[in-house]
Amino acid sequence: MNLPRQQQQQRPPSRPPGKFADLVFTRKFSTFDRQNPNAANSPFHGFFTLFWMGVFLFVVKIGAENWRRHGSPLGTNEIMRGMFSPGPEVVLLLAADGAMCALTGVSWVLQVLVKRRVVRWEGVGWVLQNIWQAMFIAGVIGLTMLREWPWTHTVFFVLHGLVMLMKQHSYAFYNGHLSTVYHRRLQLLAKLKQLERIAPVKAPSNTEPPVSAITTSHLVHTPSAREYEQRRRSLPHVKVPDVDKIAAAIESREPLDETQVQVFERVLKWEVDALSDELRGKSTTPARAYPNNLTLVNHYEYIVLPTVVYELEYPRSDSINWYYAAEKLVACFGIIFVMIVISQAFIYPVVMDTVRMKEEGVPLAGRFRQFPWMLSDLIFPFMMEYLLTWYLIWETILNLLAELTYFADRSFYGAWWNCVSWDQFARDWNRPVHNFLLRHVYHSSISAMRVDKHTATLITFFLSACVHELVMWCIFKKLRGYLLFLQMCQLPLVRLSRTKWLRHRATLGNMIFWLGIFTGPSILCSLYLIL
Template identity: 85%
Template sequence: MLMKQHSYAFYNGYLSSLYKQRELLLARIKELERISPISSPSATEPPVSDIHTAHLAKVPSARERRQSLPAENILDAEKIVAAIDSGEPLDQEQVRVFEEVLKWEVDALSDELRGKSTEPGREYPNNLTLRNHYEYIVLPTVVYELQYPRSGSINWYYAAEKAAACFGIIFVMIMISQAFIYPVVMDTVRMKEEGVPLAGRFRQFPWMLLDLIFPFMMEYLLTWYLIWETILNFLAELTYFADRGFYGAWWNCVSWDQFARDWNRPVHNFLLRHVYHSSISAMKVDKHTATLITFFLSACVHELIMWCIFKKLRGYLLFLQMCQLPLVRLSRTKWLRNRATLGNVIFWLGIFTGPSILCSLYLIL
């Protein structure tokens, strides 16, 4: 819910700034229409020769505005607004070029305000309604858009299948926990109650790890299936949400950066937009620093979850998650690059051992 609210506020705040900018440019275009140009060349800055006009032949689009246009185009619009506000005389050529540039900029801003909406009336600020907000709250996504792909009807048999699978998987997970994980946990509780020193408890660490590897692997896979295959698809079906790309084939991953992208697409999209790209644009950092910030924030949130579960702040999960960064660099070396099978084997070794090592550390210490 925190991610949803942040995405909703952040994106609408961004669109609000574009909307105000567009209103400003529309007002300046009206002022240009009322200006009586002088016949002689004007000395008012900027001269027409300094204005970039090559892009005016292209149809403005949000994608082109964000990624392709040089910064000079934005500066040109600011210079033109300053020239109009100055009240200095403008010649005929300046009025014509200024108007063309501002109209192109207004069209580009209007395109951004439409976002991904394809229906009229859904662009900003028409989206700012209680209905739109609470419709977004129940959708299985944490990245806000003005419009999402929607299905035409509900397949109730599919929804019932996912609901039944959800409760069935929870039952299986409870059985695995009670039969294979709970006895190990109670052993560690007994050792602490009997005053077994830390060295004595650590001597049991290898056996505890072996006892927990397979149960935790089962719980890990079932938890993933429970959330990303049953719960999210059930919600998507009930809300007519047609984008079912909640995960990729992460079990075929050959590196940890690929796993980070594929195993949880909704959260990956959130981190990509609101942490990675926001770090680059707001903090002016390079891509490597933005990646470090993204991984670190994600690790901190996961560590907070472990703190809530175990009532202990240890940093084990944070450390293991940050270890993914050197492993990513290792996967790009000449020894592992283009060796997909070996990369996948290393990935599965990490998946097998990581959860059990993590839980064993929390139980022992």
């Protein structure tokens, strides 16, 4: 259902959520988007304007100085030359990226086979999916190594490959779950048809199970995915569910009395209706419900949407504002230009100094003596690059993609700049990936591995840290574990933020958070360069 562009109220879910309905997509704008009325009316809107005016004047000053010294606004321009020469590598990068996106169709093919029961998802289906995902990401990383791309190409291709990996995983595991529900529903419908053909006996039947052993209290509730899931979780000690006992009784062809037939029919119909609700998910039309969603168009439509969590249906806008899209496109290239200018002026010289020291054979102790000076030289430019990178991806690129794909939920981030703890930062900095980790790592760890919430949190943080360290290895070709260690240090810091000394000291907590943001990127880069 398309919502008017002016409508800002959150739309409540149309039905109670089931197992994979832990997230609700609604019509929203991102915080800094000019379409968001709260952005223009914010008491801090002037500071936002001041920031971009300051960035503009800062870049003009750098460009003027470079023009005076080198005759070019970009100075010696090594970064730009590294990005676009030799020319064919850029073309190859784009071609490889297109092929990578096309290959995600393998996950769709597997789901079609699962739906047709050629393979069973609960058997070898999920194993094949994980094998494919391992091959996919290995191929992505292997290509960057084979071509020896510069770090700019490598970062783009590896990060986009990780996005495609998450998209495939979410698509496969949600549809795999629905395939199990779908075939379970088909089995119960077949039992209902068998039951309709049974002529009940008048005398009380001794066929198991007796009506007294069947739980019917749930039948007073409207059949839904949520009721089904709650009922399933409320009976963990039951080895054979009532529905399976009823199915076995029907299959045995033993005589059933009239009361048994009536109760069995009510129970089976309730289960069928609850499973039907699960198959509908958040879809508002039968064409979007499982298994009608398993089309090539639906798969690739999801691939281009700015989300890594698969749903049967998302809130959509009703038109494309082409002026807005053009504005975001210009902003993308403008921010990239600013980042190149800052890197060329302040980061590249420091990097070249460390390379020179290594080439001249300066011992490790001598290089470490330069560490404080290197850190002080990098801390502010890296902070600037950190902020610009975030704004480039989560405010400009994702909003541009959302506008072009009619994607209405633009809540790509929260007010992370007000964070007082690192767990709050993990939730608000990158909401698309946070939603993926919440559903497919955190909740899946609890349900599949039977671990508690603390262990699931540890698993989630560790997996995220490993992926970040993988990206650093792709960039520097060094496996050091610095980023992994610093990210895992966030867990004790989270516990510290909940102590009585910091729990109600929001300003102090925010200062500690910003200290980590200020120093973290520059410390990491300095360590990788020196060692």
